[in-house]
Amino acid sequence: MRSGQDRVHTGEGLAVALSFAYFFCVLAAYYVIRPLREQLAAAVGSTQLPWFYGATFVGTLLLSPLFGALVTRWPRRVVMPVVYVFFIACLVGFVPLFAWPDLLAPKTLGVMFFVWVSVFNLFVVSVFWSFMSDIWDSEQSRRLFPVIAVAGTVGAITGPVLTRSLVGVIGVAPLLLVSAALLCLALGCVVALGRWARQHGARRNEPGNEAAVGGGMFDGLKQVFADPFIRNMSILLLLADGIGTVNYALVTDYSGATFADAVARTRFAANIDLAGNALTAITQLTLTRWLLPRKGPGIVIMIWALVSVCALALVLFARDPHAPLLLGMPAVAIALIVSRGLAYGMAEPARHSLYTRVPRNVRYKGQNAVDTAVWRFGDMSIALGMNWLRLLGMGAAGFAGVSATAAVVAAGIGWRLSRRPEGVSAQEARPSA
Numbered sequence: 001m002r003s004g005q006d007r008v009h010t011g012e013g014l015a016v017a018l019s020f021a022y023f024f025c026v027l028a029a030y031y032v033i034r035p036l037r038e039q040l041a042a043a044v045g046s047t048q049l050p051w052f053y054g055a056t057f058v059g060t061l062l063l064s065p066l067f068g069a070l071v072t073r074w075p076r077r078v079v080m081p082v083v084y085v086f087f088i089a090c091l092v093g094f095v096p097l098f099a100w101p102d103l104l105a106p107k108t109l110g111v112m113f114f115v116w117v118s119v120f121n122l123f124v125v126s127v128f129w130s131f132m133s134d135i136w137d138s139e140q141s142r143r144l145f146p147v148i149a150v151a152g153t154v155g156a157i158t159g160p161v162l163t164r165s166l167v168g169v170i171g172v173a174p175l176l177l178v179s180a181a182l183l184c185l186a187l188g189c190v191v192a193l194g195r196w197a198r199q200h201g202a203r204r205n206e207p208g209n210e211a212a213v214g215g216g217m218f219d220g221l222k223q224v225f226a227d228p229f230i231r232n233m234s235i236l237l238l239l240a241d242g243i244g245t246v247n248y249a250l251v252t253d254y255s256g257a258t259f260a261d262a263v264a265r266t267r268f269a270a271n272i273d274l275a276g277n278a279l280t281a282i283t284q285l286t287l288t289r290w291l292l293p294r295k296g297p298g299i300v301i302m303i304w305a306l307v308s309v310c311a312l313a314l315v316l317f318a319r320d321p322h323a324p325l326l327l328g329m330p331a332v333a334i335a336l337i338v339s340r341g342l343a344y345g346m347a348e349p350a351r352h353s354l355y356t357r358v359p360r361n362v363r364y365k366g367q368n369a370v371d372t373a374v375w376r377f378g379d380m381s382i383a384l385g386m387n388w389l390r391l392l393g394m395g396a397a398g399f400a401g402v403s404a405t406a407a408v409v410a411a412g413i414g415w416r417l418s419r420r421p422e423g424v425s426a427q428e429a430r431p432s433a
Contacts, residue, residue: 022189031159220369279341297350298418305411
C-alpha cells in the first residue's frame, strides 16, 4: 500500500483508471455538443432562459421517476447500461434532424436540443456519481474523488477542443456521432468497472450490494422533502445554483450584446469553458486533492464559497461589469470562470463525497433527484426571479450581491452536513425522543 492520505492504494489502480476513463468520456461527450446549446441561448437572450429551464425541469421531473423505477426493479449491472444506451440512441436520433434542416423548423429543433442537452448532462453525470458513491466507501471517496474528478475536467477541456477542430471539417451533425462514440466508450468502462466492484469493491460484502435498490419509483422525489439529509443537500445545491445561474445569465446577456453572429458567440462560449475547466483542473490537482482527504468536505465547501464571494465582489464593485478587466474578459465573465471552475474543482467532489455516508436507496434515488429535478427547478426559479428583479431595477451588481449571500449560507450548510455521523440514515442520525 502506498503511503499518504491522497494516494491510490494497492488494488485500487485498475478501478481508478476505469473511473477516470469513464468520467473523461462522459464529460467529453457532453462538451462536444454544449457550444451549440450555448450559442442558442446567447442568440435569444437570458430573459428567455426561464422557458428553456422550465421545459428542462419538466423533462427531468418526468425522467426522475423512470430512473427510480429502474433502480427499484433492476440491479446496478442492468440499470447503468440501460441509461447510457438510451442517451446514445437519442444522440443518433438527432443526426438526421441536423443533417437535413427541412425535417424540423429551426426554432423547434433549437428548443428541443437545448432541453435535451441539459437533461442529458444532468443524468449522465448524476448516474456516474451515484455509481462512484456505490463502489467507493467514505474514506476512499475523500482520497480518490478529487483524482477521478480531474478526468471530467480533462474531458471538459477536450470536448470544446474537438468541437473547434472538427466542426469546420465534418460539420455539425457528425459531431453528434462523435459524442455518441464517446458514450459508447463510457459504457464499456461501466461494464468493466462493475465486474471489478463485484470482485474487489469496498462495498462488495454489504448486504444487497448487487441487488435492486427496491422501494418505489417516486422515492427520490419524496426524499427531497422527507429525508433531512437529502433536503439539506437540495438546499445546498440550490444555493450553489444561485451562484452559477446568475453568473451564466449575466454572461449570456453580455455575449448577446457584444457578439453579432453565432460563430463569435460559440467561440466566446468555448473560451469561457476552456478557461473555467483549466481552473477546475488546477484546483483538483492541487488544493482539493490535498484538502479533501485531510480536512474533509466541510472545509473544502467553505473555501469554495469564500473565493466565490471574492469573485462576485468584482462584479459588485466594478464601475462597468461589462468593460474588459483581465485578458479582455469583463468582470461578469471572470466571476463565471472563477465560480464555475471552483464549483467543479472543489464543491462537487466534496458534495458527492457526502453521499457515501448514506444508504444505497439514498445514494441512487435521492442523489439522482437532487442532481436532476432539484437542479433544474433551481435553474428555472432563479431565472424567473432574475426577470422579476430586473423589473424592479436590479442590475448586475445587485445580482452579484444576492449570489454572494447565497455562497455564505451554502458554506454554513456544507459545514453542518459534513459533521453528521457516517454510515447511518438521516432518521437514525437524530437522537431518539
